Amino acid sequence: MDIKRNQPDLQARKEQIISEVIGKLRRHFGRTLEEATPSQLYKAVAMTVRDAIMEKWTATRKARVQQQKKRLYYLSVEFLIGRSLVNNIINLCQDEAYRQALEELGVDLAEIEQSEPEPSLGNGGLGRLAACFMDSLATLGLPAMGCGIRYEYGLFRQKIVDGSQVEMPDNWLDDGNVWEVPNLDDQMEVHFGGQIEEDWSSGQLHIRHTGYHTVIAVPYDIPISGYDSDVALSLRLWSARAPQQLDMSLFSRGEYARAAEEAELAQTISKVLYPEDNHQEGKMLRLQQHYFFTSATIQYIVKDFKKRYPHMPLTRLHEKVAIHINDTHPALAIPELMRILLDQEGLSWEDAWQVTRNCFAYTNHTVMSEALERWPLQMFRELLPRIHMITNAINEQYCHDLWEIYPNDFGKISYMSIIAYDQVRMANLALAMSHKVNGVSQLHADILRKDLFADWARTEPDKIIGITNGVTIRRWCVKANPGLTDLITEAIGPDWIKDADQLQKLIPFAADAAFCERFRRVKAENKARLSNYIASKMDIKVDPGSLFDCQAKRLHEYKRQLLNALHILYLYRRLKEDPAANIEKRTFFFAAKASPGYYRAKEIIRLIHAVKVLVESDPVVREKLQVVFLPNYCVSLAEVLIPAAELSEQISTAGKEASGTSNMKFMLNGALTIGTLDGANVEMAQLMGGENIFIFGRKAQEVENMLRNKLYHAGELYETNRALKNVLDMLVDGSLPADHPRQFSDLYQSLLFGDGGNIADPYLVLDDFAPYAEAQEEVQRVYRDTQEWTRRAVLNTAHAGFFSSDRTIQEYNERIWHLEPIQMERE
Numbered sequence: 001m002d003i004k005r006n007q008p009d010l011q012a013r014k015e016q017i018i019s020e021v022i023g024k025l026r027r028h029f030g031r032t033l034e035e036a037t038p039s040q041l042y043k044a045v046a047m048t049v050r051d052a053i054m055e056k057w058t059a060t061r062k063a064r065v066q067q068q069k070k071r072l073y074y075l076s077v078e079f080l081i082g083r084s085l086v087n088n089i090i091n092l093c094q095d096e097a098y099r100q101a102l103e104e105l106g107v108d109l110a111e112i113e114q115s116e117p118e119p120s121l122g123n124g125g126l127g128r129l130a131a132c133f134m135d136s137l138a139t140l141g142l143p144a145m146g147c148g149i150r151y152e153y154g155l156f157r158q159k160i161v162d163g164s165q166v167e168m169p170d171n172w173l174d175d176g177n178v179w180e181v182p183n184l185d186d187q188m189e190v191h192f193g194g195q196i197e198e199d200w201s202s203g204q205l206h207i208r209h210t211g212y213h214t215v216i217a218v219p220y221d222i223p224i225s226g227y228d229s230d231v232a233l234s235l236r237l238w239s240a241r242a243p244q245q246l247d248m249s250l251f252s253r254g255e256y257a258r259a260a261e262e263a264e265l266a267q268t269i270s271k272v273l274y275p276e277d278n279h280q281e282g283k284m285l286r287l288q289q290h291y292f293f294t295s296a297t298i299q300y301i302v303k304d305f306k307k308r309y310p311h312m313p314l315t316r317l318h319e320k321v322a323i324h325i326n327d328t329h330p331a332l333a334i335p336e337l338m339r340i341l342l343d344q345e346g347l348s349w350e351d352a353w354q355v356t357r358n359c360f361a362y363t364n365h366t367v368m369s370e371a372l373e374r375w376p377l378q379m380f381r382e383l384l385p386r387i388h389m390i391t392n393a394i395n396e397q398y399c400h401d402l403w404e405i406y407p408n409d410f411g412k413i414s415y416m417s418i419i420a421y422d423q424v425r426m427a428n429l430a431l432a433m434s435h436k437v438n439g440v441s442q443l444h445a446d447i448l449r450k451d452l453f454a455d456w457a458r459t460e461p462d463k464i465i466g467i468t469n470g471v472t473i474r475r476w477c478v479k480a481n482p483g484l485t486d487l488i489t490e491a492i493g494p495d496w497i498k499d500a501d502q503l504q505k506l507i508p509f510a511a512d513a514a515f516c517e518r519f520r521r522v523k524a525e526n527k528a529r530l531s532n533y534i535a536s537k538m539d540i541k542v543d544p545g546s547l548f549d550c551q552a553k554r555l556h557e558y559k560r561q562l563l564n565a566l567h568i569l570y571l572y573r574r575l576k577e578d579p580a581a582n583i584e585k586r587t588f589f590f591a592a593k594a595s596p597g598y599y600r601a602k603e604i605i606r607l608i609h610a611v612k613v614l615v616e617s618d619p620v621v622r623e624k625l626q627v628v629f630l631p632n633y634c635v636s637l638a639e640v641l642i643p644a645a646e647l648s649e650q651i652s653t654a655g656k657e658a659s660g661t662s663n664m665k666f667m668l669n670g671a672l673t674i675g676t677l678d679g680a681n682v683e684m685a686q687l688m689g690g691e692n693i694f695i696f697g698r699k700a701q702e703v704e705n706m707l708r709n710k711l712y713h714a715g716e717l718y719e720t721n722r723a724l725k726n727v728l729d730m731l732v733d734g735s736l737p738a739d740h741p742r743q744f745s746d747l748y749q750s751l752l753f754g755d756g757g758n759i760a761d762p763y764l765v766l767d768d769f770a771p772y773a774e775a776q777e778e779v780q781r782v783y784r785d786t787q788e789w790t791r792r793a794v795l796n797t798a799h800a801g802f803f804s805s806d807r808t809i810q811e812y813n814e815r816i817w818h819l820e821p822i823q824m825e826r827e
């Protein structure tokens with residue numbers, strides 16, 4: 001990396017870093033450079049970086065307060081930020097200074113980076129999106145704060161033992177966290193349970209909440225740097241703790257049990273991240289987590305507003321505050337804001353309703369019904385009695401308004417209502433009370449408008465919009481792929497890092513033989529880096545000369561890792577039948593965590609492992625094919641894997657993947673995509689032309705139609721496609737190494753016969769099998785033409801600018817938030 005902008009005196013900064021690092025080691029650890037452990041070195045270096053960001057942090061706060069600009073609160077139950085050290089150095093544009101300083105100190109940055117505990121405070125795409133958004137907000141200098149939960153244990157660490165997933169706790173905080181600052185001034189009390197009394201004695205309604213449990217929410221703020229930006233934002237993560245004073249009074253009144261309950265509730269609330277992705281269960285602790293962090297956040301928002309604007313009435317809150325909820329998990333923030341406005345600030349119902357709707361906007365992330373949040377009414381009422389009353393009242397008014405629009409249409413009103421059939425439907429709450437609702441790709445938004453949320457789209461035609469997701473160029477190219485970053489910068493200058501549209505300037509280079517040669521060399525280096533990583537971590541040798549084919553994402557039936565695995569079995573059979581079969585040498589990389597309670601997903605991991613062992617065991621096949629399962633997929637692994645990928649597998653059942661974001665990361669890093677017309681793949685194909693992406697399979701409309709009208713019969717494909725039948729039979733005929741006598745009969749049964757009332761193969765694995773195999777033939781045909789492959793790879797990178805999260809955030813801002821950048825005086 002060689003970006004020297006904003007570094008008036010590299011030499012001076014280098015000297016400064018050297019003395020700071022040595023000083024930190026001495027003062028914080030009592031060690032000299034020679035004595036320091038890698039972890040101490042990491043911390044010392046991180047502290048010097050933190051100091052630099054802290055300067056920007058205080059300056060940003062000062063400017064924000066002075067300029068009185070509207071501020072965004074981005075609420076998300078997940079922020080999958082990954083490691084911060086190197087990313088922050090890049091954002092500060094001090095990579096060259098640090099490189100030189102650390103070289104002089106004899107410290108290897110890549111090595112000490114390994115000592116940074118990785119915050120895995122998210123499951124997958126949704127949480128990573130929130131992290132990319134924070135980077136872009138800071139880069140664009142927009143006034144914003146991210147708000148979430150400081151889980152003591154992030155997403156479980158995955159191990160593969162005898163081919164099966166084993167979960168280990170992720171105690172990422174054990175060794176401390178250099179980046180966080182507790183902010184004790186902003187602690188909040190959050191109340192659970194108890195009784196509500198309405199008191200009209202003063203002629204006005206007063207709400208009395210008694211007998212509740214209290215949990216204290218303590219905010220820990222993490223500074224978020226932006227690239228080449230003087231603005232530093234806060235990511236505020238709330239941690240739960242027991243209320244000590246209250247404890248004592250309860251004890252002295254003999255209420256031991258309640259005191260103990262409170263302590264226990266407080267200890268568990270921010271303990272663990274739920275490991276479900278695109279799936280929801282009505283677990284009480286989860287509801288507690290959601291209320292815990294949304295209540296604390298809303299209390300803080302109102303407190304901060306009153307402090308900043310003492311003369312402005314709360315009826316004007318929306319002029320200074322925008323609140324965005326990342327999926328429905330934070331939707332309790334809506335009745336919580338109503339509660340504070342009504343019960344504490346004395347607003348009328350009509351005013352509170354208007355202000356709330358003007359503040360909130362909601363992003364939907366899925367159309368799959370098992371992922372739509374619904375809470376059992378009784379649990380909701382008992383845990384959150386006042387929130388229940390308010391939600392009920394919101395529902396009554398909303399249904400009343402709907403009745404005016406759709407008189408006598410009971411069906412429609414029941415479908416749109418917030419509380420029905422003893423359930424609270426969080427999507428309906430968010431839809432009713434947000435001024436904008438967005439889908440995360442154009443296809444996804446179309447499906448929302450035409451199908452899942454069609455009634456709302458008719459009622460308020462401008463409300464549901466599509467804003468396609470994005471990823472930050474900084475982490476997913478500059479940090480993850482320095483070789484490619486240097487090459488691009490040399491070709492088109494450095495401005496693309498902040499203005500990714502400029503990547504289009506690379507288009508002519510796709511026809512430039514010298515550039516393509518260097519592009520290939522960068523890919524080869526990244527393949528070698530991944531190969532070394534695998535050799536050292538897993539003691540597995542891969543051939544860097546083979547085609548690197550990657551599917552890295554959560555394990556989910558709709559994402560169809562199974563389709564990929566069955567296709568490998570198909571290639572295996574072809575090689576067994578004809579050792580000279582025309583098959584390009586390939587390494588298939590899988591990386592995926594399965595939710596611990598998701599049996600079938602875990603069976604698919606077991607199958608992938610069995611396929612790996614089978615392929616390895618055959619001397620002919622292993623010359624051509626290799627399967628590698630990379631355990632514990634996380635941000636830092638993605639940073640090594642994605643730059644090395646040549647083929648990106650984005651093969652979800654069309655209509656199911658709302659957007660996908662790894663598709664964008666792979667594209668940016670010059671991998672070609674094999675994929676269905678799903679999520680953002682559709683826009684990738686439009687942007688670079690269908691000839692630069694391998695599209696196959698059913699379209700969303702066809703899938704919908706086949707499933708709705710029961711036109712799909714997987715069994716018929718088994719009967720008519722001989723190759724497919726042979727592959728499927730391998731799941732149960734003893735061909736595969738399996739520890740279990742049942743082999744893979746659950747997968748076999750579900751594909752051919754269905755189970756528990758489900759139709760056979762609801763994700764159309766068998767239906768898309770033949771088109772997928774054909775598309776894979778085309779992949780290897782093109783791969784053999786090295787020049788053509790590279791040309792297409794360059795065009796992928798050149799067209800990836802649209803998928804920068806800077807563009808996404810600008811679009812959110814223009815269409816939803818209407819924030820103005822903070823003006824910073826540049827020194």
Ligand SMILES: *Cc1c(COP(=O)(O)O)cnc(C)c1O
Pocket residue numbers: 123124125128552553554633634635638659660661662663665
């Ligand atoms: C980007 C990313 C994801 C999302 O991947 P999809 O293929 O879009 O589902 C999940 N996990 C990690 C660690 C990521 O970086």
